[in-house]
Amino acid sequence: MTLPKITAAQLGAAFPQLENVGTPRPGGQKLVFPCKLAGVKYAVKVLRCQQFDAAHTTSETMPLDVDYARAKREVAILQACNSHYLPKIGPLELTEFPHDGDRLLAFSEEFIEGPNLEELLARSGPLTEPEAIRLASNIVTAIAELWRLNKIHRDIKPANIMRRNLDGSYVLLDPGIAFDLVDGTLTAEGCIPHSPGYIAPEHTNPARKREADVRADLFLLGISLYEAVTGTHPFRERVNQSPVEIIQNILRKTPITPRARRREVSVGFSQLVMRLLEKKRHMRFRSCDHLQEALLKIEGASS
């Protein structure tokens, strides 16, 4: 899917209640516009709906509008969640509107000021261990909140982890491809959506997609933590490596430990990350609480 073609001025014209609509930045398949609503800063996300040729489809053959459904799901998930480490939904509800021959969708979220982990790493290099522990603890709280609602995020990656300038906390963004273990319709065709390089081993087999649980998200958190403390992806061996090769590595290769890449990483934290990256679900942490306990132990040991 391509990004919507709409400017800040055009968005402001479509939604007159929006003030100070700023320059957008791309966020996955969406454009994210900073703006104000009743004086409060928000992020308005805009994405394209799928286009169907109405002349050649009937109600029976009309395919599911996956993008609309995902946006709806993202909004519903965030509305149901109550965590400082997930963005809050704003006052502009999910709205479909026509623009330049396209059907677009818009909704608002809490505006989070700060860099994402990808930008942080590019700018300042690997995080210190205490900072990585903070990141892990915040994001696992967000994962636990999603899991409380029987959902897994499935798209945890550095670009989806933001650090709030306000208090330094980390926020898990974009649960748009979250998998609802009760309702699997969005992946009914067998394709498990993911960002290249960020997929749990058990998700590589579409036939078994419904067997996944929160431990898939813990695997993805493991990849992000590995990158956070080493600056490198655990399963990417070279620049421009194909996604298929990376998946093969995810399925078969044990990465070099974080400590072997960077001596500042403690043995305990290195082992924790490697445990998150275990191929077998039963070898990872069995719950978010168990991971939090392990993080506390490492924090206690280093202080």
Add this chain to the structure above:
Amino acid sequence: MTFLVQHGYGKSDKIERALDECGASGVIYAPRSETPDSLAAYIDKLSRKPRCAIQLVDPQFYATTVPNGNMGKLIEYPYFRPDLSVRNFRAPRDITQMVGATLEFQRRLAVTHLCSPTIAIDAFNDRWSSIALNLASESIGFAAVMGDGRPLLVSLLIHEQALRSQEQLEEFLDELTDLECHGFYIVIRHEGGGFSQLLDPASVNGLLYAIHVLSEVNEFEVYVGYSDFISPLLHAAGATATASGWNNGLRRFSFARFEPQAGGRRAKPRYSSRPLLNFIPITPEFDAIAALRLTNAVISGTSYDRGFRSGTPSMLGWDDTTSALHHWQVLVRLISDTIAAGDTVGRLAHIEARISEAIELYRRLDRARIPFEVAAGPGHLSAWGAGLREFRAQVEREG
């Protein structure tokens, strides 16, 4: 280290003596061998004994699928329904009813742990395996609503052959480790009623791996029933507690004793040898060992067996109760020695060395032309050793 007495028919004062004299820490009860009232009264009585730290009831619900089975007192229990087949487990409301009745019954007892009902798993990919998981999940949900507060153990009855398929076992462990229970009560089912310590290497490896994953990796408590002489190996892999009883039927689980023609010969008097990791029949084997002045090599060194050092074993009046108490003391010492060896790697190395020593001792006895009946021989040791080495290599690979 926790060793539990596996309760069954004919307890007399053996359990209390095991708690007082042998280092046992509790009991796993078999409703089949006790009426509901006497079971409740006995559990209540032992709950006042400080040494009896753990009491749990194996609901023995799994016996329901034995057709026309010899259920003993089990049919007097309000939760037990005989002769159920797969169709009785299809409706979720039926599962809920079975689970509810089983846990409600235990709620009224002075047990320390609640134990979920289960049915026998022959292979991890068969329909019974799914039913067992449904019973487990439903039990967890029911226990949470019940709000009893006592820890819930999910019980599992697994056929030894099922443990041979590493891939299926791993997938099953993916499911088990997703359960939000306190721990597991695991029983391994063997085929036929014959007694021996034998378990093939792949099954040993599978069992050790399952215990390791559940206990050491995922921090569940793991209780293994009917485990007898293999108990030290299971503790080496991380088992929380193991158990054994006073007769063969309480030391190795099979469905034979639930079958209509159950019953059998009384076992010959036997001596549990710590160095051999097996029993020695008093006659003719131990008499022959004593005649060749090799007693010191096989003696266990417990408070019960001093007479063996100088006398002829068959003349010592070695009765069943003393034999049982001696057996438990031997197991407790074997387990303590294993635990004292430290972490998983240390414990595995310790028990591997004990197995090698036992094999060597059997060779020495063979060279001295001591005859052993098959079940008392060394056949199990090489299988345990091979399974243990396979498991140890796997643990070391995982770091």
